[in-house]
Amino acid sequence: xxxxxGLAMQERSCGLVVIGNxxxxxxxxxxxxxxxxxxxxxxGVALRRIAVVPDELEAIAEEVRYCAQRFEFVLTSGGVGPTxxxxxxxxxxAALGRPVVIHPQLEALxxxxxxxxxxxxxxxxxxxxxxxxxxxGGPMIFPxxxxxxIYMMPxxxxxxxxxxxxxxxxxxxxxxxxxxxxxxAGEGTIAALLDACLERFPKLLLGSYPKxxxxxxxxxxxxxxxxxxxxxxxxRYLLELxxxxxxxxxx
Amino acid sequence: xxxxxGLAMQERSCGLVVIGNxxxxxxxxxxxxxxxxxxxxxxGVALRRIAVVPDELEAIAEEVRYCAQRFEFVLTSGGVGPTxxxxxxxxxxAALGRPVVIHPQLEALxxxxxxxxxxxxxxxxxxxxxxxxxxxGGPMIFPxxxxxxIYMMPxxxxxxxxxxxxxxxxxxxxxxxxxxxxxxAGEGTIAALLDACLERFPKLLLGSYPKxxxxxxxxxxxxxxxxxxxxxxxxRYLLELxxxxxxxxxx
Numbered sequence: 001x002x003x004x005x006g007l008a009m010q011e012r013s014c015g016l017v018v019i020g021n022x023x024x025x026x027x028x029x030x031x032x033x034x035x036x037x038x039x040x041x042x043x044g045v046a047l048r049r050i051a052v053v054p055d056e057l058e059a060i061a062e063e064v065r066y067c068a069q070r071f072e073f074v075l076t077s078g079g080v081g082p083t084x085x086x087x088x089x090x091x092x093x094a095a096l097g098r099p100v101v102i103h104p105q106l107e108a109l110x111x112x113x114x115x116x117x118x119x120x121x122x123x124x125x126x127x128x129x130x131x132x133x134x135x136x137g138g139p140m141i142f143p144x145x146x147x148x149x150i151y152m153m154p155x156x157x158x159x160x161x162x163x164x165x166x167x168x169x170x171x172x173x174x175x176x177x178x179x180x181x182x183x184x185a186g187e188g189t190i191a192a193l194l195d196a197c198l199e200r201f202p203k204l205l206l207g208s209y210p211k212x213x214x215x216x217x218x219x220x221x222x223x224x225x226x227x228x229x230x231x232x233x234x235x236r237y238l239l240e241l242x243x244x245x246x247x248x249x250x251x
Numbered sequence: 252x253x254x255x256x257g258l259a260m261q262e263r264s265c266g267l268v269v270i271g272n273x274x275x276x277x278x279x280x281x282x283x284x285x286x287x288x289x290x291x292x293x294x295g296v297a298l299r300r301i302a303v304v305p306d307e308l309e310a311i312a313e314e315v316r317y318c319a320q321r322f323e324f325v326l327t328s329g330g331v332g333p334t335x336x337x338x339x340x341x342x343x344x345a346a347l348g349r350p351v352v353i354h355p356q357l358e359a360l361x362x363x364x365x366x367x368x369x370x371x372x373x374x375x376x377x378x379x380x381x382x383x384x385x386x387x388g389g390p391m392i393f394p395x396x397x398x399x400x401i402y403m404m405p406x407x408x409x410x411x412x413x414x415x416x417x418x419x420x421x422x423x424x425x426x427x428x429x430x431x432x433x434x435x436a437g438e439g440t441i442a443a444l445l446d447a448c449l450e451r452f453p454k455l456l457l458g459s460y461p462k463x464x465x466x467x468x469x470x471x472x473x474x475x476x477x478x479x480x481x482x483x484x485x486x487r488y489l490l491e492l493x494x495x496x497x498x499x500x501x502x
Contacts, residue, residue: 022458024298025427026288027473033303037277047275049310052284052301059300083442083459084449114439121442156463176276188365191334191372198335207273208334212407222278 009226012045012173015067018052019060019079019088020155032077032153032160039164043172044226055079060091068095068150073171075164078155080145082121092150093129103128106143113141138166176205178224178251179235182217185246186210190219193241201234203227217248260477263296263424266318269303270311270330270339271406283328283404283411290415294423295477306330311342319346319401324422326415329406331396333372343401344380354379357394364392389417427456429475429502430486433468436497437461441470444492452485454478468499 016036022028033050040047048071053059060079067074079088093100106126110118118126125142134143135151139162145152153163183190187210198206205224211217223238225231239247267287273279284301291298299322304310311330318325330339344351357377361369369377376393385394386402390413396403404414434441438461449457456475462468474489476482490498 022460024288026285026292029285034277034280037275041277048305050303054299081461082439084446085458119443121439156461158463188333188372192370195335207336209273210332210407212409
């Protein structure tokens, strides 16, 4: 069982690139990353990397290129408005070595819904990396712009969340299964037991998270796998290893 | 004034590398990045990049190397405990091409305070990248480990925050000065005015942040500079450009 674990399970990986000086300078407490991390996990996607980069063309392009080459898909957050500091479209285009072009459908949308004589800022909202496609759904009449494996999402939390929820179905894959063990013993005491469990179940996703200031427990140990049988076997094995009297609770 | 702005001001740049599967998988809502972003800004440091990477040696090493080569200093958060998933020390050592060694002072600390016969997990806490130095101060008797321009901080928020506060004095540099203008007009309306302001004050840090669902304002425009005179000039200039009747308030 152990040797084959996970082989049949589909893995989908994702990188998240957050664009915004306002986050790096501490003006805004980003909530999109936590939202995305939970949502992606809930649909079985492995979020492999989050990067927050400034509103600078080369920084955006470099990070997007890095993620697009390594992960199945990439989400970007922020920098898609009409002002000078909104340069995500240009950054993604540069990442792919493509020009920025006006998307006729977006231009028509802007002319019909906002102004039939849009100013420069209005027309900027019609710009996309060449070859981009539009995805309807979610909040706003404005669609999500996708090019290759990159999805450009708005940074405003209500819009980011709504757009991501609207995209979830296309990313959904085999789910993760999970257990947790809470111990009254510290990490130093249980570290060798976790090592022993990993030696037997090398594909197990095993985490150890100490908590200070809690009267309830000292360490939360998490076990995860996409293979339910593998997870259950590892869980039982680790429960045998950890002395009963230090286990506070299980999930 | 404008042409010379900022030349005399000291710039200090920082990269923040957060190590933790628990953040990428959405189990934990990271608060260290927001804390660090605010604190660094308050002491004049430009946080240029935040990356969240998994508990994997190569991912940590690559990101730490990237930041250490580009920024004046690097903070890491997490992965410094005694269990299998704590591999920040090894990752930083790999980033610098150095071996991991036992630091005699840390080993003595562990023997005197925890156990005079530490187990393997206990001794792991004495490991550092070769050439590391120890910095006393902040919560815990355990010092912060520094090697080259890299500071390895614990991930537990209470400890991360305390250790960062203890380090602040060594990073402090010329402060940023800031103004904000809140408008009832949308970004599309004011975008050209912001462009005009930037054309005249190219070194101004100018941000434009739309808010939805607020009855008070639609856009918050932020102006920042380390040069107070430059900031005040730019602020006055932009106030002249934006029609009075769309300005809701100023800071």
